[in-house]
């Protein structure tokens with residue numbers, strides 16, 4: 001599964017902030033405003049008696065269309081934070097905007113309206129109505145909105161089809177497995193057709209394998225629907241897999257916000273660093289994250305001498321060949337180049353072979369192990385337009401997975417590179433490729 005490719009990469013100019021929190025606090029207990037003042041002055045929360053400071057000075061923005069994950073240990077304040085978003089808790093202090101509307105200062109009635117029209121929630125324990133059929137559960141939010149029966153059932157059926165439960169509409173929730181029930185929960189949240197979906201530990205009650213499937217299905221759905229999803233989890237692997245961006249919470253505070261790659265490669269502090277030690281990097285990092293500058297590369301218009309020279313210095317047994325637009329055409333081995341030079345060939349045309357393994361920059365590492373193991377050469381990494389953007393030697397792949405016994409090692413070549421002395425001999429004994437393009441390496 002190609003996770004990273006599904007992540008949105010919107011440029012700054014077309015991001016639209018859907019949720020904006022500024023200095024948000026939630027303090028439970030008495031004299032909560034005094035507590036906020038003390039917290040603002042830097043008093044540690046465990047030195048303020050009689051209150052629980054669940055969320056402290058939280059500032060973040062959630063962009064339209066992204067999956068924003070809030071992650072942290074139990075008790076770090078995740079649920080409290082999103083309960084302020086859907087109004088289950090009032091903020092003790094700070095500002096909170098949803099869809100451009102400041103919600104900390106508006107009337108309750110207006111607030112309910114905004115919530116109903118823009119936010120739905122998926123719960124950990126599904127919270128389905130047991131005496132209603134699956135389709136009636138899904139249609140429930142539409143019923144509350146007063147949508148006529150035929151119309152709401154038709155809509156509910158469409159959504160059930162979308163979560164692969166099309167034929168289960170007339171069953172009751174207890175006739176479904178946990179994973180299926182949670183899909184009904186998601187379908188119900190989708191039925192309300194709100195921009196924002198809040199999911200609080202939505203997959204935590206599921207078996208690991210089902211959970212993995214649900215994560216993948218959520219990503220697939222998201223590719224179609226482009227919802228704005230705020231997903232809470234204490235599972236870092238889940239956070240890394242789902243999140244376009246992740247906010248890490250500790251003791252009520254957000255300690256880092258960043259992309260999974262940011263958090264993995266540049267943890268803000270020791271706490272985050274310890275957290276990410278256990279991450280399955282292979283599911284988070286992409287080929288694009290770990291690739292190196294493509295080298296050696298020659299243009300398809302160059303000749304075998306140029307190819308040979310390009311391989312001489314890095315002691316490589318093959319060189320990638322690209323066209324004028326850097327599109328990957330194939331590869332040339334040193335042996336073939338030596339023979340071609342000896343024959344007096346002036347162009348590469350006869351000796352370009354297909355590259356055995358090409359991967360996409362957006363492929364996650366777990367999907368490129370097999371090609372890497374099977375490939376005698378460093379993997380060629382291409383972008384969406386098939387342009388060569390990098391290479392991944394096997395050692396790099398291993399090193400990217402973190403320190404381990406295999407992190408260093410030799411790159412296995414298809415054969416020993418032709419010795420430099422032989423290359424030099426062959427070059428000395430031959431005519432230039434084509435004088436005009438002799439030194440035209442595509443770098």
Ligand SMILES: Nc1ncnc2c1ncn2[C@@H]1O[C@H](COP(=O)(O)OP(=O)(O)OP(=O)(O)O)[C@@H](O)[C@H]1O
Pocket residue numbers: 028029052053054072073074075076077078079080081234
């Ligand atoms: N209604 C409440 N009244 C008093 N304290 C509360 C209330 N809700 C939460 N808390 C406290 O606020 C802190 C944060 O709780 P919260 O439920 O937000 O954590 P969490 O990160 O969601 O944890 P978990 O992963 O266990 O769900 C905890 O210390 C909790 O005891």
Ligand SMILES: [Mg+2]
Pocket residue numbers: 078079080200
């Ligand atoms: Mg919680």
